[in-house]
Amino acid sequence: MITTTGLTKVYRSRGREVTALDGVDLHVREGEVYGVIGQSGAGKSSLIRCINLLERPTSGTVTVAGQDLTALAGRGPRAGRELRQARSRIGMVFQHFNLLSSRTVQDNVELPLEILGKSGKERSRKALELLDLVGLADKAKSYPAQLSGGQKQRVGIARALAGDPKVLLSDEATSALDPETTRSILQLLRDLNRQLGLTVLLITHEMDVVKSICDSAALMERGRIVESGTVGELLATPGSELAAALFPVGGEASADDRTVLDVTFHGEAATQPVISQLSRTYNIDISILGAAIDTVGGLQIGRMRIELPGRYEDNVVPVGFLREQGLQVDVVDPVDAADSASTVDAGDTVDDKQPALVKEGAE
Numbered sequence: 231m232i233t234t235t236g237l238t239k240v241y242r243s244r245g246r247e248v249t250a251l252d253g254v255d256l257h258v259r260e261g262e263v264y265g266v267i268g269q270s271g272a273g274k275s276s277l278i279r280c281i282n283l284l285e286r287p288t289s290g291t292v293t294v295a296g297q298d299l300t301a302l303a304g305r306g307p308r309a310g311r312e313l314r315q316a317r318s319r320i321g322m323v324f325q326h327f328n329l330l331s332s333r334t335v336q337d338n339v340e341l342p343l344e345i346l347g348k349s350g351k352e353r354s355r356k357a358l359e360l361l362d363l364v365g366l367a368d369k370a371k372s373y374p375a376q377l378s379g380g381q382k383q384r385v386g387i388a389r390a391l392a393g394d395p396k397v398l399l400s401d402e403a404t405s406a407l408d409p410e411t412t413r414s415i416l417q418l419l420r421d422l423n424r425q426l427g428l429t430v431l432l433i434t435h436e437m438d439v440v441k442s443i444c445d446s447a448a449l450m451e452r453g454r455i456v457e458s459g460t461v462g463e464l465l466a467t468p469g470s471e472l473a474a475a476l477f478p479v480g481g482e483a484s485a486d487d488r489t490v491l492d493v494t495f496h497g498e499a500a501t502q503p504v505i506s507q508l509s510r511t512y513n514i515d516i517s518i519l520g521a522a523i524d525t526v527g528g529l530q531i532g533r534m535r536i537e538l539p540g541r542y543e544d545n546v547v548p549v550g551f552l553r554e555q556g557l558q559v560d561v562v563d564p565v566d567a568a569d570s571a572s573t574v575d576a577g578d579t580v581d582d583k584q585p586a587l588v589k590e591g592a593e
């Protein structure tokens with residue numbers, strides 16, 4: 231539904247050049263919720279602004295619903311007719327809602343329909359239908375100032391849906407909201423995704439957003455996508471930074487001469503008693519340092535941090551045994567694990583330190 235190839239954006243101001251996007255290849259499938267996560271300055275806003283051609287990319291292409299937007303003339307407010315039409319089929323939701331304070335809720339939702347030249351009757355019917363869809367039927371005549379943050383964002387979402395878009399782009403839609411309101415807005419996006427078959431591309435700096443609604447995710451650093459895939463694929467990728475952040479387990483080694491492993495259980499492997507088999511087969515004592523079961527992107531996943539006596543060189547065979555059972559095993563570097571284990575929890579953002587995973591055996 232959305233494909234970018236070699237997308238590059240270089241800003242030039244006062245003789246300085248900033249490369250905000252550096253050859254981004256993104257592939258968002260129809261009907262999925264896709265999250266792009268990254269620290270401040272990673273290029274997330276530039277990516278979303280280039281996808282709907284609010285910014286013209288320096289090079290590369292953007293295709294949405296099969297149409298190459300980069301081939302259409304103009305940008306931002308000076309977009310040509312074809313580009314404006316294509317853009318009306320891409321809904322956009324903003325962090326600070328961007329509602330017009332002098333207009334009622336209904337009139338805010340009608341605004342894109344006015345621009346599309348729809349009749350008054352048609353605009354009114356559509357706006358009321360959308361307000362009903364986002365749970366705000368009774369607020370049509372209110373003004374934005376009379377609404378809570380969550381309600382304002384619902385209006386923003388209703389307005390974004392006015393042109394019957396196939397794609398919704400969300401730029402930190404929940405960053406200005408409290409945790410409970412965030413949950414309700416994410417749930418609304420998820421419901422719209424399912425009910426309308428809407429493809430949602432959202433950018434965020436909060437791992438919890440990705441964890442609660444995304445089917446796929448990409449990690450952006452310095453204008454590049456450094457990891458991407460479905461949540462299931464990411465969790466099955468040894469050494470994946472995103473997977474470790476999506477599903478962290480803590481726990482420190484009890485002594486220097488120990489091997490600490492993060493073991494991820496999903497699919498069939500989750501039901502096998504592998505830890506007791508490992509202990510019996512190799513006659514070793516295994517300590518469980520931390521463990522959790524969670525639902526990530528709709529998948530039930532278990533993760534356990536275990537400690538084996540001896541250094542890694544002494545444990546190559548038991549580690550191989552675990553992998554043969556279909557488990558994903560990441561060897562945790564003892565120094566970095568001690569640094570981070572006590573600070574990581576599921577609500578952390580990517581700004582926080584994650585255990586460094588040794589990519590042994592990953593290739």
Ligand SMILES: Nc1ncnc2c1ncn2[C@@H]1O[C@H](COP(=O)(O)OP(=O)(O)OP(=O)(O)O)[C@@H](O)[C@H]1O
Binds near residue numbers: 243274276
């Ligand atoms: N209009 C602009 N002119 C010059 N440089 C810009 C412009 N917009 C963004 N940049 C630079 O491009 C880089 C990427 O910025 P961008 O806003 O895309 O990142 P971001 O990941 O969305 O960050 P944040 O989460 O803080 O919004 C930054 O170094 C930023 O300073």
